[in-house]
Amino acid sequence: MAHGVVIVGASIAGYNVAKELRTKGYQGKITLVGKQASLPYDLKELSKNWMLAQETVSPPVFRDETFYEDEKITLKLGTEIVSIDPENHTVQTNKKESIPYDQLVLAIGSTLRMFNAPGVDAEGIFYLRDFENAQKIKAWDKKSKDIVIVGAGFIGLEMASTFAQVGLNVTVIEHAPLPLGRIVGEEASHYFSNMHRSHGVTLLTSEDITAFEKDEQGHVTAALTASGKKINCQMVIIGIGVVPNTSIAHPDLEVQRGIVVNEYGETSLPDVYAAGDCTVWPYQGELVHVEHWEHARAHGRCVAHNIIQPKSEVYATRPYFWTDEYDQTFEYLGHTLTWNQTVTRGSSDEPKFTIAYLDENRRPLGVLFANNAEKRADIAALMDKNLPINLDRFKDPTISILETTESS
Structure with missing residues (x-):
């Protein structure tokens, strides 16, 4: 334990490895x-509350510097x-420094698709x-009236919500x-589409940008689309x-x-762990990749436990994510990109509904619940049953x- 644990990556997964090591x-x-x-x-806050706040001169830090000093966590x-x-058992830095370790944790997150x-x-x-990018966006939006967002994933829709609200x-x-x-x-997608359009957002689907126009100063002035639109x-x-x-x-890192x-x-390298967005991990018989905040937090904590006592805790946390858009919150438990059928509780024409994504035996693979946070524990318990x-x-x-369920 002379060199201790070196954690590469100081976002949610890496921070939670460090914090949980000391907690335990x-x-x-x-x-x-x-x-x-x-x-x-906290990166997730950059597309949510932080962007709406009036005074945001500093990032939404997890803890202040005193925490790291008190917990004797060395920051590089x-x-x-x-x-x-x-x-x-060393890592090399871009500053030509060699850092020794007893255990190494890779919590290096994701990189953007360009x-x-x-x-x-x-x-x-x-x-x-x-x-730094969020600061630039916040400064630029003060001199902007019209904004184009490329991509209607969770980040894109959260940003659309943020800018529409101002x-x-x-x-x-x-x-x-x-x-x-x-x-x-399809059903939930239509709800998201209608929600954004009701707040004045123009949503163009099955559409691609082919080029951007700019003025003599090099500032963007328009987006050109494959269907011939100029926005x-x-x-x-x-x-x-x-x-x-x-x-x-590394050649031996799978x-x-x-x-x-x-x-x-554990990775394929001895004494090297990985956690969070950078990983694929075993879930229900297959290797999956999950990019969400709660997974990174829980995965980091599990790795900390296994560093203290090797192979003491299996990571079996069911994936969970949420998104806040306007005054609504959508939560999802489980993980699946394919399902046999869906069943809806309530009406997706109303703000409060639940959709279960079922396999061929009608067992729930994932559940989306809209504005129903109080039902999260019950939904988790339902999924734990793993019954039709x-x-x-x-x-x-x-x-x-x-x-x-059928046995109820």
């Missing part, structure tokens, strides 16, 4: 390495790890990458025929997804879409959701 009594050295110059902060900020030497089109280098075109003209352009359709299906704008936000960050390469970990968070859903009972809101 780990006495060794902890070094938290982050590329950003600021203290570890503005530092990037470029390689691993597993034989000598958009390629003529004019994409214009001033006023942004990705929501980090706090009175800007928002156009969202999405390649797919429905927003979020691959994740939540005037003074700012563009691109949010077309992310891919797991696997930039720290990578399949992300860094492969087992049920304990009685469709008629599930549709009836007067029947407890816990009594909607």
